[in-house]
Amino acid sequence: MSGFVEFGTASNFSFLQGASHPEEMVRQAASLGLSGLGLADRNTVAGVVRAHAMAKEEGFRYHPGARLVFSDDTPDMLAYPVNRAGWGHLCRLLSRGNLRAEKGSCTLFEEDLDDHGKEMALIVVAEPARLFLPDFAGYLARLRARTGPQLHLALVPRYDGCDRRVFAASMAASASSGVPLLATNLPLYHEVSRRPMADVLVSIREHVPINEAGYLLCANGERHLKAPAEINRLFRLCPEAVRNSLSLSQNLAFSLDELEYEYPDESVPGETVAETLRRLAFEGAEKRYPDGVPERVTNQIKHELSMIHTLEYEPYFLTVHDIVRHARSKGILCQGRGSAANSTVCFCLGITEVDPLLTDLLFERFISPERREPPDIDVDFEHERREEVIQYIYEKYGRNHAGLAASVTTYRARMAGREVAKAFGLSEDVQSALAGSIWGWSNNDLSEREARAAGLDITEPLTQRVLGYASSLMGFPRHLSQHVGGFVITRSRLDEVVPIMNTAMDGRTMVEWDKDDLDHLKILKIDILALGMLTCLRRGLNLLAEHYGDRRSIASIPKEQESVYDMIERADTIGVFQIESRAQMSMLPRLKPRGFYDLVIEVAIVRPGPIQGDMVHPYLRRRQKKEEVTYPKEELKAVLDRTLGVPLFQEQAMKIAIVAAGFSAAEADKLRRAMATFRRVGTIHSFRKKMVEGMVARGYEADFADRCFRQIEGFGEYGFPESHAASFALLVYASCWLKAWYPDVFCAAILNSQPMGFYAPAQLVRDAREHGVEVRPVDINCSGWDSDLEDACFDPRRIAPRHAQMAPVIRTRKAVRLGFHQIKGLTEADMRCLVAARGTGYRSVRDLWLRSGLTRAAIEKLADADAFRSMGLSRRQALWEVRALEEKAAAESLPLFERVSGSGAKDLQAEPAVALPFMSPGEAVVQDYRSLSLSLEAHPVQFLRPTLQQQGVQPCAVLNDLPSGRTISVAGLVLVRQRPGSAKGVIFMTLEDETGIANVIVWPKVFAVYRPVVLGARLVEVRGRLQKSDGVIHLIAAEVVDRTPLLSTLGDQAAGLDVLSRADEVKRPVQESRVKKNKTGEAQALFREMPELVNDIRRVMPKGRNFH
Amino acid sequence: MAEAALAQGKLLSLRETIARMEGKPLHRLEPVPDSAVGRPGDVSVAVVNHDRIAFGIEALDAALGGGLVRSGMAEIRSGSLRDSGASTGLALSVAAFVMTRQEPQQGRAVFFVGEPSVCRETGELLAEGLEDHGLALDRLVYARPRKLDEALWLAEAALSSRAFAVVVLEIAGNPARFGLSESRRLSLKARDSDCLLLLLRQGGREEAGSTIFRLEASPASSGLHLLPDGTPLRGTIGSAAFSLAIEKVSASASPLPSQGIVLEWNAHERLFTCPSDALPAFCPEPRPANPGAGLPLPADRSDRPQTLGAVLAFDRAS
Amino acid sequence: MRLLALDEKALALGLKRHQGLAEAKAMCPQLDAVAADAAADLRFLEALADWCSRYTPLAARDGTDGLFLDITGCSHLFGGEENLLSDLIFRLEAMGLAVGGAISHAPGLSWAAARYRMHQPLESRIIRPDTAGAVLSPLPVSALRLEAETVPLLMKAGLRTIGDLMCLPRAPLARRFGSHLIKRLDQALGREDEPISPRLPVAGLSLERRLAEPVAREEDLLFMAGELSRGLAPMLEERGLGGRLFELSLFRVDGAVFHVHAGSSRPLRDPARMEALFAGRFTALQDDIDAGYGFETLRLSVSHAEPLESRQMDLARPSRSTEGLADFIDQASARFGAGCLMMPVTRESHLPERASAFVHAQEVLSAADHAMRSSQPYRPARPIRLFRYPERVEAVAEVPEGPPVQFRWRRILHRVVKAEGPERIAGEWWLDGEEALTRDYFRIEDEAGRRYWLFREGLYDREPGVPRWFLHGLFA
Structure with missing residues (x-):
């Protein structure tokens, strides 16, 4: 019973054909006892690295390849590279096919084989119809002459009753043409039970319901991986075909590991790479520490340089350094983040901003000698100027050496449900119901009630079947899209390392592998990321320099200012980076950060890691001195002293593993890597046993060990390295300083960088005015496209009582003039030419229309936004004037009038004066909200205050001074509605009225x-009990009344008022992340006590980011 | 000279009408084939008459006096219901054969009148199978009346409607209600409606009737599939084959052939051929799948299976 | 998916028109939503217009939700305008419709009053010309049937009611909002008249013949049917129609009426063939019709007609085959019922019993398409005869998927000489469930030359239970 190597495998990276993941194929092949596996997806190698990773883990013989599907009538061929050169040819072949076709498809022709068909084994997969053509043997012989002796003919049992004849014909053709036969079952899935899934995929691909798919579906379920014994029985008529598979596997020597070490050549003529790095590092150190480089820093640099030299990573540092230097030379703000912030060399090279003196850095966390994996430096750039950096990289390294990494778009719950429902022929509205019209639907805990709410009967077999197949479809790749910022740079030709393909945007090419694949193969990857906050800070600093003459950079902002920390303590942080969400604002009064490291902790504490490990609560108690600081063992004091004995960071968890559980540095790092990919591969449980037992052996209680490990499990999804939190904390402090000292600059900067952050412009403007800043309306004679500052006198009395203590701190001397960007429906180009043609100002609507060249529609939008006040025209009068203008822009109208307009003569067509009805203030406010x-x-509610007052409804400001436990009713416009999946249906609403907001x-x-009412109403009255603890105020709703009809008294379009902020979940349902279900008691208690913590986890964290 | 030619033409047409009235095959003036004499240089021209379709098989055409009649009644009989596969197959082959020989623009169809008891015993007609056998599905009408007189009415109405080239009437055994008079009446109707009526007697004895000829169909082993390079593959089931025994030919001169003729039906080209004695078949001997020690013990049977020769005692087939 | 219309209960719940269905369902799960069918609504409205012809011949449909009735000169038949209006509204409400109606001298005015004064007492909905201005001024601007985008512009300018418009000078209005606004205003005030284009009903197709003295014998009835067909043919000819379903009504002397229906697979208007159809029906029904004292009137009507372009018959020889076939099918189905003649059809399914079927001949003739099986030369073969229920057989075969070596069917032992297979066909899991057993089909030939189609249900290695053998069909 000889072994067998299956070369015809197709994974689900043959989009909508294969029904199993590459990992599943390799694991099943190993468990069946096959001697090896070859993966060949349709015109792509996107899945080969995942299979490679699994094969290495299982110690299983594996060959990467591709199934070439030609656009002319050439039969399909499986291509397997014999060596590295063969792989280069295969990649060039696929790249040529990808670039020839538009995005997502690949067109290949037979003549492509002539120049890129060498050094690879080709296996012809002939359809039976072609096999029975008389001259097929001749065709095979001719093909063999062209492509060389490595050509094989696939022998496939199809169980259609004619296998014996097909085998006989194949053997005859093979004998006469001299092309050896190769046995394969062309499996599409790893086990028989996946056949229905394969049929569903066919019906999705062909856009036809399953019961009408007929002959498109396979007749049987035989296209699965088969054991060698079964294969030998199937091919008993031609045993040498099975032996050929073994011999072919022997002489395929290529493995993906040969693609390592492809760094671009960064050497400066005259000195080696190491000397360049050393020189740049020490020059940087002098710049960083003008009054002498501390001794500790210099030997840390030497230590790091020696380690970098042993691992030959110098080119990597020089590449990143060069990119950052170029960006800074163009005035683009940028800052390194992630584990790179642990390196002193990076700090000296100016890549990262974390000062080694302030926070102690763990260099091993960034680069560890054992694993020879390229370090991962992520660099944030301003999101508006990131394209310049990308084009610079393309020019410097050339199109065929640099490309963007791919990101695999997989089926989400919403799309999977819809596609499977369509495949089963369900009607349109059931599809939309299934697609997640209910909040936060994730099928595993789809309760009975929610299913019925979506109009589904869960007991009915068809629905269960649809939900079952939808859940297994989730995670299947749909197509390759462009990664946000991951860049691949190689020394040799990129398209000989990995096939490249077009992206949706022209001028960019991307590779077929995603970030994790590139990491696994140790191919250099740099993350060029975009951060909105950097753009906002740059705008702020520019405004500061322009209007206040105070030139500063982020580094030169005065550090550790008491006034800034007072503001943060009071949670007066609306609009500030990272700490503006409800959860953070309710944590700030409890944590009371007083120093930079406290900010680092604040940024890192609201994360699943600390929460799951239930480390937040003890830390807060120790912080508020309710519990004295103890350490389980003396040896942990060095590790945990800065966080009062409670592990909060990834580095600390690793150090605990090393110190307490006796892990070696390598094991600790393996643990960290397992944490990062925990969600996908799930290999972390083997560490749990090792770590808990290790700690118990060393005398720790089991409970502490278990809590430590659960915290590490939590890190798997959103673990936060200390260095990363530190680089974010820098930006937090900078934006807090700007908001504290110059609220007007901060307000203008953040308005110009919308959409960003949590809050709508209305809340940001309201917060600025509460800090005494005068905000002036949009006006055609004063505003520009961006909001700007104008001279004005600052009156401290305007500051709201809550922020009274900020008066001495605020240095504002200007007012904020809203820009035209705030008006919906206007383009920047139009407004630029309006400003250009303004001259000394416009005197009438017609004058504006004649000189600015805008169309009537654009001017009408300006009138809607009441921007003609400087002309003395009310909104209604302006609209009336605008209606009188011709449709087209003035420039295209009659030349005869050119002369007349020059002299500014009055309008030629005299019109009788028209008295329009008076517009009530309420209606005016509603129009403001509609256009601005x-x-x-x-505030709209202000006009309803009299009626509300009669009915006993209090303003929101009253909540601050009422005692906890009182029953009270308030009303307000609904700003935000959030419902975190895990808090068992608890809903958080934020209401806003003219006096303030209520949670x-x-x-x-x-x-x-x-x-x-909760889902549909715009204006809501809530009666409930007040709950206050440590300065955090909640209203527990007992009754919710819909008061939207009241709004219509303001004006008939008022009912349609849309004030919802970006964070509202009804308007933008959030993809429910897999927050762990099996939480222990303490975490549940924590959720009940601070429910907003849970929902904040999802809001704060960008999706799917793993920080190494 | 012209009058003579004219008179000759008139005489000929007179002879034609007489022949048609008596239902005898029409003989043109061409010389009668002298098949007995094999003199070189003598051109033997097959008898060409317009209401006969030649099968292309020498022995059969000769026996049937020129081949299949274009209009009239013929009978195909199978000895027992077990052989109904062969008889139905032959009837359908003949129908397909005739359909391909009629002028295309006539566009006439095939009408098959099934017999309920035969369908219960040997299965209904299968559309996919008919298509594989060479019949055009959009030119086939099927009926399965409950009673025999309804079947007769349908057959007669079909003949008089002139919409069919072939009507196949399936009869179970030798029903009394279908005696000489009905046969006579159907035969005349078929003859003057230019349509071939095939009487398909399933599992019936030989019975006199006014058919032009009567064949007994019985199964014959099939040909072999051919590989692309022409060599037949042994052990495969190729095109269907039937063995015919000609029991009666009403108007033929030559004596009936003693032993049966074996025909192969090529469904693709819709042609009857003689089974060629195949070339040495190329076929790897199908070795048993598990080269282990003989057949494993059947799960639900007693001891080791005896050699296949002896008759095994099985419990009753359900 | 948006909400188009809501009933009172839905409005009370706070749902709004053009709201997303998913959002509405989320707000109240027990919402009952019916798919809107604009075409059906239109047909209903037109039927209503025809029904209104009882009040006035000049009834016209207005848009998708209104009717215009020109009742000049008809109101006196119903005792005055008020009685007519109350009678009309009462009957429509009895049908379950929410109705608003008004009568005035100008269509525009009635349109506005009907829609915006629905809940006012009846008397106020009959408007004299002189009170037109007073009635219109409080109504909102949208009562003037303006274009969709003009209304918001007027709102923005603060012009809410028609009264605001009436008191403004006409020139600036025309310049800003177009002349259409002024035209609609005049139409509402009756200064400009507006014609109504009524709908004409389509007369039915039938012919009646009253006889001098009653007729009882079948031949006479047939003769009369022929006469009526010859009379009906020209009527069909000029309309370019052909009859598919005919109804012969026989009125007996004592008042009883018999209806004889005859259908044809193809639209036809040739009198002889119509008569032949009825001949077939009469022979089938001769005992049901009791002629009694004989029939005094006969009426032949076409209950279902289809367009029939008069094809030019080809000169050489009438290709009567398709006509002949259609005739034969009509004749046979007239005598034995529609289902007696069938034609074979193939469908797209791997299971043999679902892949083939016999369908009524009349349907197949009209529908032209049927699934094309894969046409490669080597596709898996199918038998010519298939048992409706596969018959159990005892077979000896090699495990796991060898062909049968011998099998016993109906107590007769068949020794297998040649075999082909297995052709593996798995169950259709979306119909029969995921556990449906897999079948391995084998084509076998026994020593006598008979060819059978056997299959084993269930697989040794993968499926539960002991696999069983069945005989499914006979090959040629």
């Missing part, structure tokens, strides 16, 4: 009763 989505005049909690029982 904010109003400077007043409302709606328990599931109450929500079930008032469901339509």
Whole structure:
């Protein structure tokens, strides 16, 4: 019974054909006892690295390849490279096919084989119809002459009753043409039970319901991986075909590991790479420490340089350094993040900003000698100027040496549900119901009630079948899209390392492998990321320099200012980077950060890691001195002293593993890597046993060990390295300083960088005015495209009582003039030419129309936004004037009038004066919200205050000074509604009225009763009990009444008022992340006590980012 | 000279009408083939008459006096219901054969009248199978009346509607209600409606009737599949084959052939051929799949299976 | 998917038009939504217009939700305008419709009053010309049937009601909002008249013949049917129609009426063939019709007609085959019922019993398409005869998927000489469930030359239970 190597495998990277993941194929092949596996997906090698990784783990013989599907009538061929050169040819072949076709498809022709068909084994897969053509043997002989002796003919059992004849014909053709036969079962899935899934994929691909697919579906389920014994029985008529598979596997020597070490050549003529790095490092150190480089820093640099030299990573540092230097020379703000912040050399090269003196860095966390894996430096750039950096990289390294990494778009719950429902022929509205019209639907805990709410009967077999197949479809790749910022740079030709393909945007090419693949193969990858906050800070600093003459850079912002920390302590952080969410604002008064390291902790503490390991609560108690600081063992004091004995960071968890559980540095690092890919491969449980036992052996209680490990498990999804938190904390401090000292500059900067952050412009403007900043309306004679500052006198009395203590700190002397960007529907180009043609100002609507060249529609939008006040025209009068203008822009109208307009003569067509009805203030505010989505005049609820007052409804400001436990009712516009999946249906609403905002909690029982009001109402009255603890105020809703009809008294379009902020989940349902279900008691308690913590986890964290 | 030619033409047409009235095969003036004499240089021209379709098989055409009649009644009989596969197959082959020989623009169809008891015993007609056998599905009408007189009415109405080239009437055994008079009446109707009526007697004895000829069909082993390079593959089931025994030919001169003729039906080209004595077949001896020690013990049977020769005692087939 | 219309209960719940269905369902799960069918609504409205012809011949449909009735000169038949209006509204409400109606001298005015004064007492909905201005001014601007985009512009300018418009000078209005606004205003005030284009009903197709003295014998009835067909043919000819379903109504002297229906697979108007159809029907029904004292009136009507272009018959020889076949099928189905003649059809399914079927001949003739099986030369063969229920057989075969070596069917032992297979066909899991057993089909030939189609249900290695053998069909 000889072994067998299956060369015809197709994974689900043959999009909508294969029904199993590459990893599943390799694992099943190993368990079946096959002697090896070859993966050949349709015109792509996107899945080969995942299979390679699994094969290495299982110690299983594996060959990467591709199934070439030609656009002319050439039969399909499986291509397997014999050596590295062969792989280069295969990549060139696929690249040529990808670039020839538009995005997502690949067209190949037979003549491509002539120049890129060498050094690879080709296996012809002939359809039976072609096999029975008379001259097929001749064709095979001719093909063999062209491509060389490595040509084989695939022998495939199809179980259609004619196998014996097909085998006989194949053997005859092979005998006469001299092309050896190769046995394969062309498996599409790893086990028989996946056949229905394969049929579903066919019906999705062909856009036809399953019961009408007929002959498109396979007749049987034989296209699965088969054991050698079964294969030998199937091919008993031609045993040498099976032996050929073994011999072919022997002489395929290529393995993907040969693609390592492809760094671009960065050497400067005259000195070696190491000397260049050393020189740059020490020059940087002098710049960083003008008054002498501390001794500790110099030997840390030497230590790091020696390690970098042993691992030959110098080119990597020089590449990143060069990119950052170029960006800074163009004035683009940028900052390194991630594990790179642990390196002193990076700090000296100016890549990262974390000062080794302030925070102690763990260099091993960035680069460890054992694993020879390229370090991962992520660099954030301003999101508006990132394209310049990308084009610079393309020019410097050339199109065929640099490319963007891919990101595999997989089926999400919403799309999977819709596609499978369509495949089963369900009607349109059931599809949309399944696609997640209900909040946060994830099928595993789809409760009965929610299913019925979507109009589904879960007991009905068809629905269960659809949900079952939808859940297994989730995670299947749909197509390759362009990664946000991951860049691949190689020394040799990129398209000989990995096939490249077009992207949707022209001028960019991307490779077929994603970030994890490139990491696994140790191919150099640099993350060029975009951070909105950097753009906002740069704008702020520019405004500061322009209007206040105070030239500063982020580094030169005065550090550790008491006034800034006072503001942060009061959670007065609306609009500030990272700490503006509800959860953070409720944590700040409890944590009371007083120093930079406290900010680092604040940024890192609201994460699943610390929460899951239940480290947040003890830390807070120790922080508020309610519990004295103890350490389980003396040896941990050095590790945990800065976080009061409670492990919060990834580095600390690793150090604990090393110190307490006796892990070696390598094992600790393997643990960290397992944490990073835990969600996908799930190999972390083997570490749990080792770590807990190690710690118990060393005398720690089991509970502490278990909590430590659960925290590490939590890191798997959103673990936070200390260095990363430190680089973010820098930006947090910078934006807090700007908001504290110059709220006007901060407000203008953040308005110009919208959309960004949590809050709508209305809340940002309101917060600025509460800090005494005068905000002036949009005006055609004063505004530019961006919001700007104008001279004004600062009146401290305007500061709201809550922020009274900020008065001495605020240095504002200017007012904020809103820019035209705030008006919906206007383009920057139009507004630029309006400003250019303004001259000394416009005197009438017609004058504006004649000189600015805008169309009537654009001017009408300006009138809607009440921008003609400087002309003395009210909104209604301006609109009336605008209606009188011709449709087209002035420039195209009659030349005869050119002369007349020059002299500014009055309008030729005299019109009788028209008295338009008066517009009520309420209606004006509503129009403001419609065109500007904010109003400077007043808050809509202000006009309803009299009626509300009669009915006993209090303003929101009253909540601050009422005692906890009182029952009170407030009303306001609904700003945000959030419902975290894990908090068992608790809903958080934020209401806003003219005096302030109220945070409302709606328990599931109450929500079930008032469901339509909570989901549909714009203006809501809530009656409930007040709950206050440590300065955090919540209103527990008992009754929710819909008061939207009241709005229509303001104006008939008022009911349509849309004030919802970006964070609202009804308007933008959030993909429910897999927050672990099996939480222990303490974490549940924590959730109940601080429910907003849970929902914040998802809001704060960008999706799917793993920080190494 | 012209009058003579004219008179000759008139005489000929007179002779034609007489022949048609008596239902005898029409003989043109061409010389009668002298098959007995094999003199070199003598051109033997097959008898060409317009209401006969030659099968292309020498022995059969000769026996049937020129081949298949274009209009009239013929009978195909199978000895027992077990052989209905062969008889139905032959009837359908003949129908397909005739359909391909009629002028295309006539566009006439095939009408098959099934017999309920035969369908219960040997299965219904299968559309995919008919298509494989060479019949055009959009030119086939099928009926399965409950009673025999309904079947007769349908057959007669089909003949008079002139919409069919072939009508196949399936009869189970030798029903009394279908005696000489019905046969006579159907035969005349078929003859003057220019349509071939095939009487398909399933599992019936030989019975006199006014058919032009009567064949007994019985199964014959099939030909072999051919590989692309022409060598037949032993052990495969190729094109269907039937063995015919000609029991009666009404108007033929030569004596009936003693032993049966074996025909192969090529469904693709819709042609009857003689089974060629195949070339040495190329076929790897199908070795048993598990080269282990003989057949493993059947799960639900007693001891080791005896050699296949002896008759095994099986429990009753359900 | 958006909400188009809501009933009172839905409006009370706070749902709005053009709201997303998913959002509405999320707000109240017990919402009952019916798919909107604009075409059906239109047909209903037109039927309503025809129904209104009882009040006035000049009834016209207005847009998708209104009717215009020109009742000049008809109101006196119903005792005055008020009675007519109340009678009309009462009957429509009895049908379950929410109706608003108004009568005035100008269509524009009635349109506005009907829609915006729905809940006012009846008397106020009959408007004299002189009170037109007073009635219109409080109504909102949208009551003037303006274009969709003009209304918001007027709102923005603060012009909410028609009264605001009426008091403004006409020139600036025309310049800003177009002349259409002025035209609609005049139409509402009756200064400009607006014609109504009524709908004409389509007369039915039938012919009646009253006889001098009653007729009882079948031949006479047939003769009369022929006469009526010859009379009906020209009517069909000029409309370019052909009859598919005919109804012969026989009115007996004592008032009883018999209806004889005859259908044809192809639209036809040739009198002889119509008569032949009825001949077939009469022979089938001769005992049901009791002539009694004989029939005094006969009426032949076409209950279902289809377009029939008069094809030019080819000169050489009438290709009567398709006509002949259609005739034969009509004749046979007239005598034995529609289902007696069938034609074979193939469908796209791997399971043999689902892949083939016999369908009524009349349907197949009209529908032209049927699934094309894969046409490669070597596709898996199918038998010519298939048992409706596969018959159990005892077979000896090599495990796991060898062909049968011998099998016993109906107590007769068959020794296998040649075999082909297995052709493996798995169950259709979306119909029969994921556990449906797999079948391995084998084509075998026994020593006598008979060729059978056997299959084993269940696989040794993968499926539960002991696999069983069945005989499914006979090959040629």
